[in-house]
Amino acid sequence: MSDFTSGFWPIYISVLTLVSIIGTWVFLKSQTTRKLAPGEKAELMEHTWDGDLQDLNNPLPRWWLGLFYGTLIFALAYLALWPGLGNFAGALGWTSKGEYEAEVKAAEAKFQPVYEGFMKQDIMTVAANPEARAIGKNLFLTYCSQCHGSDAAGARGFPNLTDADWLYGGDPDSIKATITDGRAGVMPALGEALGTQGTKEVANYVLSLSGRQHDAAMAAAGKTKFAENCAACHMPDGTGMQAMGAPNLTDKVWLYGGSEAAVIETIAKGRNGVMPGMAQTMGTTSNKDAKLHLLTAYVYGLGGGVAKAAEPAPAAAAVEAAAPAAPQAATMYFDTGKAEMSAEARAALQSIIDFATANPDARIAISGFHDATGSAAANAELAKNRAKSVRDALTAAGIAEARIELRKPEVTTGGGDPAEARRVEASIM
Ligand code: HEC
Ligand code: HEC
Missing domain, CATH: 1.10.760.10 (Cytochrome c-like domain)
Incomplete structure (x- = not known):
């Protein structure tokens, strides 16, 4: 294949190249036919320097000329065998593309059995395989990290793939569909x-x-x-x-x-937000299906994978069921330095109270957090008192104290901005 846009240039360049080589040959020959006859002395030129340096017109040394002719022969041989003269591909038919393709073929042949092996396993099995995870990580760094970050933790507008929060579902089928066909989130401007x-x-x-x-x-x-x-x-x-x-x-x-x-x-x-479909992005990449399989398993294994698709609630029924489903957790936020619950915090706790009242076997865990400002001892006390005031609100609502467990978190400094950090989390056990 050639980059020339017109048929004239390759011919022009070929002719120029050949004429230069032949011309150089003729020129060398014409200038070096004369040898010194035995006993003949080289012509003395008319220059002298410093009174005793003289300039003789000696023929060029034969060995040097030999090297010169050698380079010309090499050039001709090279141009006959390899591409170099315009569009002429060379007698050997070598191309850089061909060489690349041969290397890719060799690599494919090497990885084919590995990929095939993984294709036969389900996502959860592949996700647990360290070798598959290593390949998946490399694929992720190649195809995904520019948007989701090399640690897959995402950024503004690009979802975190390591948590259990999913826009489109975290079961193997949903993740694979997301990666293969892409997704386009449409939140209308209202x-x-x-x-x-x-x-x-x-x-x-x-x-x-x-x-x-x-x-x-x-x-x-x-x-x-x-x-x-x-x-x-x-x-x-x-x-x-x-x-x-x-x-x-x-x-x-x-x-x-x-x-x-x-x-x-x-x-x-x-x-x-648009997640590009990788089936299209990867084009004709070899082992594409296996790569999508490995990427799915890698994402699934990042920590947020869920075993199977959640039953999609029928839309009509869901609209009727306006009351929230069983809460798994509630978060109550507190003012700076305060352990008293605000009206909003009480409202946030209500879902837990409702669930615990309806389910007498349910137990509740409570953990208190504080923000990063202030002394450590005072903060630890504050986090505890916040947890206690949530406990008191639960007992006041008629939930037996035996069903409530105060759990000191390993790190009591809450994450996020200070307003998010000052909180108590209550969860159903
Ligand atoms: C050009 C940027 C871009 C690239 C490259 C990209 N993604 Fe995404 N991805 C996104 C965006 C944006 C979203 C969110 C779409 C939305 O807002 O609806 C997303 C969503 C996802 C989701 C859904 C997350 C959820 O919560 O349901 C998964 C899974 C995902 N990407 C995996 C991948 C994988 C694996 C790759 C590499 C093979 C990849 N992405 C490459 C931009 C990208
Ligand atoms: C047609 C469906 C649709 C309607 C109607 C809609 N949203 Fe959305 N909303 C979405 C989708 C889809 C996204 C995610 C967009 C993306 O992935 O880029 C979203 C995203 C959001 C977010 C961003 C959440 C985040 O995590 O950052 C907020 C907030 C939000 N919507 C609030 C609203 C409110 C309030 C209304 C009504 C005034 C509304 N939406 C109406 C579909 C909708």
């Missing part, structure tokens, strides 16, 4: 429909869903707007819908940020 005030109200309602600081009056006003504009995708209780890629808005995981400003921007302008 700023115009809701107006500035309406957007702010819905945003505050969204913040209240995960127990973040919010304006209670605005949130109350936003509740009906949420039901009208958002529930179709995010569900009436805000827990999201994987079939749509609509995120759960009641947890602490944010794709685009959980500040009031970020949530307002999301609602007003919409969001359109």
